[in-house]
Amino acid sequence: MNAKVIVMPKAAVLDPQGNAVRDAMRHLGMPEVRSVRIGKYMEIEIEGKDGELESRLHQLCRDLLSNPVIEDYELLEDESGYNQTKTQRKSL
């Protein structure tokens, strides 16, 4: 099973890295940019697949891969490795 985890700063949290990239894009010929937010993208390869594994994966997303105080995570599962994603956004 392949899982993808997207970790983004919560909407209410300042993102200075995103603001720096937004300003750089505006100066490099793209004044139309309204906002940029930057997060992490993780591709995880796991042996096997069952429902219990999925709940352990959600647990690890909360405990290790994201900081639930300032970040949201999204877990996308990709069983065949191609085009079968299941989105579950968790905002804690």
Place this chain on the structure above:
Amino acid sequence: MNAKVIVMPKAAVLDPQGNAVRDAMRHLGMPEVRSVRIGKYMEIEIEGKDGELESRLHQLCRDLLSNPVIEDYELLEDESGYNQTKTQRKSL
């Protein structure tokens, strides 16, 4: 227009951050993890939408948002902001 940019280390490039997360996941109750690779995820809000803007965005992906020597980027466009993504993976 909303664009999403995923920047990942190339397959041939070592990813020590990913390896550290893989080892941590194995120690935290998920020994099935085979590999983890970590990249960046950027959500970009842009005013307007045209083909010329798209090519400028690809240019900025290469010049500013990624390092083409060690990273690949993927540009996903999301015109309505919901479920209409167009994937273009560029490996330079």
